[in-house]
Amino acid sequence: MALxxxxxxxxxxxxxxxxxxxxxxxxxxxxxxxxxxxxxxxxVTIEAFGSTPALNSFVGSLEKEPPPAAxxxxxxxxxxxxxxxxxxxxxPSLAAAERRLAIPPEIATCDQCLAEIFDPSNxxxxxxxxxxxNCGPRFTIVRDVPYDRPATSMAVFPMCPACRQxxxxxxxxxxxxxxxxxxxxxxxxxxLDAGAVQIHSDDPIRDAAQxxxxxxxxxxxxxxxxHLVCDATSAAAVLRLRERxxxxxxxxxxxxxxxxxxxxxxxxxxxxxxxxxxxxxxIVLAPRRxxxxxxxxIAPDNPLxxxxxxxxxxxxxxxxxxARPLVMTSGNVTDEPIAYRNDExxxxxxxxxxxxxxxxxxxxxxxxDSVVRVIAGAPTVLRRSRGYVPRPVxxxxxxxxxxxxxGAQLKNTFCLAVNDQAFLxxxxxxxxxxxxxxxxxxxxxxxxxxxxVDPQIVAHDxxxxxxxxxxxxxxxGVVRIxxxxxxxxxxxxxxxxxxxxxxxxxxxxxxxxxxxGASWGGELLLAEYTGFERIATLRPLALAGGDAAIRQVWxxxxxxxxxxxxxxxxxxxxxxxRDVPEHALETVMTMIAKRFNSPxxxxxxxxxxxxxxxxxxxxxxxxxxxxxxxxxxxHDGNVTSRFSYRIDEAxxxxxxxxxxxxxxxxEALVAGHQPGELSSRFxxxxxxxxxxxxxxAAERTGCRTVALxxxxxxxxxxxxxxxxxxxxxxxxxLPRNVPPGDGGIALGQAVVAAALSDGFGG
Ligand code: ZN
Ligand code: ZN
Ligand code: FE
Numbered sequence: 141m142a143l144x145x146x147x148x149x150x151x152x153x154x155x156x157x158x159x160x161x162x163x164x165x166x167x168x169x170x171x172x173x174x175x176x177x178x179x180x181x182x183x184v185t186i187e188a189f190g191s192t193p194a195l196n197s198f199v200g201s202l203e204k205e206p207p208p209a210a211x212x213x214x215x216x217x218x219x220x221x222x223x224x225x226x227x228x229x230x231x232p233s234l235a236a237a238e239r240r241l242a243i244p245p246e247i248a249t250c251d252q253c254l255a256e257i258f259d260p261s262n263x264x265x266x267x268x269x270x271x272x273x274n275c276g277p278r279f280t281i282v283r284d285v286p287y288d289r290p291a292t293s294m295a296v297f298p299m300c301p302a303c304r305q306x307x308x309x310x311x312x313x314x315x316x317x318x319x320x321x322x323x324x325x326x327x328x329x330x331x332l333d334a335g336a337v338q339i340h341s342d343d344p345i346r347d348a349a350q351x352x353x354x355x356x357x358x359x360x361x362x363x364x365x366x367h368l369v370c371d372a373t374s375a376a377a378v379l380r381l382r383e384r385x386x387x388x389x390x391x392x393x394x395x396x397x398x399x400x401x402x403x404x405x406x407x408x409x410x411x412x413x414x415x416x417x418x419x420x421x422x423i424v425l426a427p428r429r430x431x432x433x434x435x436x437x438i439a440p441d442n443p444l445x446x447x448x449x450x451x452x453x454x455x456x457x458x459x460x461x462x463a464r465p466l467v468m469t470s471g472n473v474t475d476e477p478i479a480y481r482n483d484e485x486x487x488x489x490x491x492x493x494x495x496x497x498x499x500x501x502x503x504x505x506x507x508x509d510s511v512v513r514v515i516a517g518a519p520t521v522l523r524r525s526r527g528y529v530p531r532p533v534x535x536x537x538x539x540x541x542x543x544x545x546x547g548a549q550l551k552n553t554f555c556l557a558v559n560d561q562a563f564l565x566x567x568x569x570x571x572x573x574x575x576x577x578x579x580x581x582x583x584x585x586x587x588x589x590x591x592x593v594d595p596q597i598v599a600h601d602x603x604x605x606x607x608x609x610x611x612x613x614x615x616x617g618v619v620r621i622x623x624x625x626x627x628x629x630x631x632x633x634x635x636x637x638x639x640x641x642x643x644x645x646x647x648x649x650x651x652x653x654x655x656x657g658a659s660w661g662g663e664l665l666l667a668e669y670t671g672f673e674r675i676a677t678l679r680p681l682a683l684a685g686g687d688a689a690i691r692q693v694w695x696x697x698x699x700x701x702x703x704x705x706x707x708x709x710x711x712x713x714x715x716x717x718r719d720v721p722e723h724a725l726e727t728v729m730t731m732i733a734k735r736f737n738s739p740x741x742x743x744x745x746x747x748x749x750x751x752x753x754x755x756x757x758x759x760x761x762x763x764x765x766x767x768x769x770x771x772x773x774x775h776d777g778n779v780t781s782r783f784s785y786r787i788d789e790a791x792x793x794x795x796x797x798x799x800x801x802x803x804x805x806x807e808a809l810v811a812g813h814q815p816g817e818l819s820s821r822f823x824x825x826x827x828x829x830x831x832x833x834x835x836x837a838a839e840r841t842g843c844r845t846v847a848l849x850x851x852x853x854x855x856x857x858x859x860x861x862x863x864x865x866x867x868x869x870x871x872x873x874l875p876r877n878v879p880p881g882d883g884g885i886a887l888g889q890a891v892v893a894a895a896l897s898d899g900f901g902g
Contacts, residue, residue: 143223144189145219145220145221146188146224147187147199147217147218147219149187149199149202150182150183150185150214150216151214151215152183152213152214152215153183153211155183155206155210155212156179157243158207159272159274160184161184161316162313162315163210164186164202165230165311166310166311167201168188168228169228169311171190171194172190173188173189175187175189175225175228176228176229177228177230187220199217202215203215209274243279245530246280246363247419248275248451249276249450249452249453252274253276256270257453263302263322263323263324264323266457267323267453268345268452268454268499269453269501270453272317273317276319278318279507280364280506281294281504282590289319293504294319294321294501297321297326299321300322300324303321327499328499329497329499330344330500331347331348331497332498333496334490335490336490339495345457346461348360348369348461348497349458352369352371352377352458352466353371355374355377355380356494357369357381357384357493358494358496359471359489359495359497360497361499363451364506364508364526366480366485366489367469368381368467369458369497370467371464372394372435372438372464373465374435375436377467379437384492386474387763390766391440391444392446392469393448394434394446394465395448395465396459396466397449397456399449401465402416403429404429405445406447407426407429415519420526420527421448422448422526422528423448423509423512424512425444425514426444426447427443427445428442428444433464434465438467441773442770458497470508471485471493472489475570475573476488477575477579478508480503482500485498505566506566506579507525507526507529508526508567510523510524510525511523514856515874515880516859516874517860517863519876520854521875521878521879524879524884530563530565530590532562533564535635536638537560537891539557539562539894540898541597542558543555543558543596543597544584544618545557545885545887546599546609546611546886546889547601547608547885547889548601548652549601549607549882551569551879551882552567552568552571552576552882553884554568554584554608554886555886555890556593562635562890563591564887566583567883568583572607577607595618596618597620597893597894598620599612599620599892599893600613600623602623621893623888624652624653625654626647626661626663627645627667627672627888628885629888631889631892633888634847634888635888635890636873639847641667642841643845643847644664644841644846645664645665645672645849646664646830646834646849646850647663648663648850648851648852649744650743650745650764650765650851651741651745652743658680658740659680659740659743660742661744661746663677663742664793664833664837666843667847670896675833676833677742677793677795678742678796679703679742679788679797679798680741680742681696681703681740682699682731682732682738682739683695683746684737685731686739690749692759693752693758693761694759697753698725699732699738700747700754700802701713701802701806702733704799704806710806713806717759718757718759719759744852745851748767750802751805751819752770753767754802754805754806755809755819756770756771756815756819765851769855771822772823772855772856772857772858774815774816774819775819775820775823776814776819778820780820781821782801782821783802783805783822784801785797785801785825785828786800789836794836798826798829801822801825808821823858831862846871847872847873847874848874848880850881851882853875854881
C-alpha cells in the first residue's frame with residue numbers, strides 16, 4: 141500500500157466531551173476526507189487525507205464553525221505521510237493522560253433537542269431528559285472515568301433499540317451521547333406531596349405547574365441539585381417561600397422561558413444577552429426593568445435581578461406550562477448546601493416545599509447554578525459552578541507536583557492543580573455546617589479520582605479555625621503550605637492573567653487572617669508568587685462584639701464615627717444611626733472606648749457597612765454583604781465630588797485614613813444631603829484614595845502592573861471608578877473567569893504553594 145500525503149491537525153481548547161469528534165467525522169465525510177480523529181492529552185488530533193483543495197476547505201470549516209459548546213484556542217497543522225484508512229474513523233483513546241480533559245461540564249439544551257421536545261410527532265415529545273452530544277448533563281452524573289455511560293448514573297438505564305441505534309451511528313447527533321435516553325428507556329418524573337407520598341399523575345410537569353400557579357412551592361430536581369420553584373409574579377408565593385426557607389431579603393433568581401421574556405423583566409445589553417444564552421446558562425445579574433410583572437419581594441431594595449434561562453428540558457417544559465417567570469432558587473435552608481438526592485431533599489425540604497418533582501436519574505455531584513455580572517465593562521464570574529466545573533483554568537506555567545488547595549471558609553471552592561491546568565471544584569458554600577463540610581470532603585475525593593490526581597502539596601488559608609484549614613492539617617503524607625488570604629486573592633488574578641511578578645495587588649474584602657493574626661482586608665500588596673510585602677492598609681475599625689458587629693452594622697457605624705471624632709461624636713451625628721436603643725448605643729460606645737471585646741479589623745467591607753449604617757440608616761444586614769450592596773445601589777451617577785482622606789506614609793505599612801471622609805459625610809447628612817450623594821462621594825473617595833496609594837507604590841517600586849480583587853470588587857461602582865483612575869497609565873487586571881471573592885482564593889493558594897515548593901515553572 142502506498143503512503144498518502146495528508147495533514148496532522150492539532151486542535152487545542154474546549155474540544156473534548158462537547159461532540160467535537162463526531163462533528164469532525166461528519167465534516168470529513170462532507171469534504172471527502174479520509175483519516176481519523178482522536179482525543180489526546182491537550183485536545184484533539186486529526187489525521188486527514190484527501191486532495192489539497194479538499195484539505196484546505198476542511199481545515200477552513202474546522203476553524204469557522206465548531207459545535208456550540210466547543211471553543212478552539214489554537215489550531216495547527218503539519219504535512220504527514222502515512223497509510224490512509226479507507227474511511228474516516230473515530231479512534232479509541234483511553235490513555236490516562238487524557239482523563240483529565242475528558243469530563244465536560246453541563247451544557248444547556250441545544251436548539252435541536254428543544255425543537256424535539258415541543259414537536260408532537262417526535263418520539264421525545266415532552267420528554268424531560270432529552271439530550272445529545274451537544275447538550276445535557278455531564279459532570280453531575282459522572283462517577284468515574286473514562287466518561288462513558290457505565291461510569292455515569294445513566295448506567296441503570298439500558299438503551300432501547302432506537303436509542304442504541306442513535307448512540308452507535310457516527311452520523312447521528314446522538315453518537316456517543318452518554319446520557320442518551322427516551323421515554324421508553326430513560327429516567328422518569330414523579331410527583332410527591334409535601335409528606336413525600338407519591339401523587340398519581342399522568343403528567344407530573346403539568347400537575348406541578350398547576351400547583352405553582354396556585355401559589356405553592358415545588359421542589360424540582362434539576363441537573364446539579366434541587367430548585368425551590370414558585371410563581372415569581374406572586375408576592376404571596378414569594379413570601380411563603382422566603383418564610384419557609386428563612387431567607388428574609390436576599391435576592392432570588394428568576395427563570396424565564398427565553399430572551400424576549402428576559403427583556404420584559406430586565407434591561408439587557410449585548411453582553412448580558414450573550415451570557416444568558418451561552419452554553420453555561422449562568423444566572424446573570426442585570427438591572428430590573430421598572431414596572432415589570434415580577435413581585436417586588438423578589439429582590440427587595442435591589443435594582444439588580446438574577447435572571448437565567450432554562451438549561452434542561454424539564455425547565456423548558458415547566459416554563460412553557462406555567463407561562464410566567466418562576467423563582468428558581470437553590471433547594472436548601474439558608475446557609476446549607478443545595479439538596480441533590482431524592483431522600484435527602486424530601487427530608488430537608490419537607491418543611492419548605494408543598495410538592496416534589498423528582499426523577500430517578502441520580503445526581504452524583506451537587507453543582508449549584510453559576511452567577512455572572514458585568515463588572516467594570518466585562519463579564520465576571522461571581523460564582524463558578526454548573527456549566528464551568530470541571531473545566532480547567534489553563535495556565536501558562538506548569539505545576540511540577542499536583543497541588544490541592546483547600547480554599548476559604550465562606551463561599552468555599554477547592555482547586556486541584558496538575559501540569560498546566562487548575563481545576564476549581566464546584567461551589568460548596570459556607571463550611572460552617574456539617575452538610576457543607578461533608579460535601580467539601582466528598583467533592584475532593586471525587587475530583588481526585590476523576591482527574592487521577594494524588595496531591596503532594598496541600599495549600600490552605602492561615603486562619604486556624606477555617607474548616608478548610610483543619611481539613612488540610614488532617615491530610616498526612618503531603619507537604620502542607622499555608623498561604624495568606626489576600627496574597628491568595630492577588631495570586632489568583634496573577635495566575636488567571638499570567639502576570640509577571642511583582643504585581644501591585646489591591647485586595648479589598650470583608651476579612652482575612654493576616655500574618656500578624658489580625659483581621660486584614662483593605663490591603664495593597666507588592667506580590668510575588670512566593671511572597672509579598674504589605675505596602676498599605678486601611679486604618680482598622682473596632683468590631684464591637686467581634687462577629688456580632690458584622691451583622692449588626694450599626695455597631696461599625698458607631699466605631700467609624702467615634703474614630704472620626706476622636707471618641708466623642710456629636711449627638712446629632714449618632715442620631716443618624718437609626719432605631720438603635722439608647723442603652724445598646726451606650727454599651728457599644730463603652731466597649732469601643734475601652735477596647736473591650738472589640739478587635740480591630742482592616743476590612744474595606746467594614747467601611748461600606750459603616751457608611752451604609754450612617755448614610756442609609758441600616759441597622760442590620762439581613763445577609764452577608766447586604767449593607768455594602770445597598771450602598772452601591774444607592775449611588776447617584778451624577779455626583780463626581782468626593783470627601784477628604786489622608787494617606788499616612790509614615791506608618792508601617794502606609795495607612796489609608798478615612799476619618800476626614802466620615803466627618804464630612806456626617807456633617808453633610810446633618811445638613812440634609814441625600815443618601816445617594818453620600819454613597820457616590822464615598823465610592824469616589826475610596827477609589828481616589830486607593831488610586832493614590834497605588835500610584836505612590838508604583839513610583840516607589842517601579843512596578844506598573846496592578847490587580848484589583850477581593851469581594852469588594854463585585855461592586856461595579858468601585859471597580860469601574862478605580863479602573864478609570866489607574867488605567868491606561870498602569871496595566872490593570874481584574875478577576876474574570878475566577879471569582880473576585882473567596883470562591884476564587886483556592887487558585888491563588890495553589891500557585892503560591894507550588895511556587896514556594898519550587899514547583900511552578902515557566
Ligand atoms: Zn441537544
Ligand atoms: Zn430509548
Ligand atoms: Fe477574602
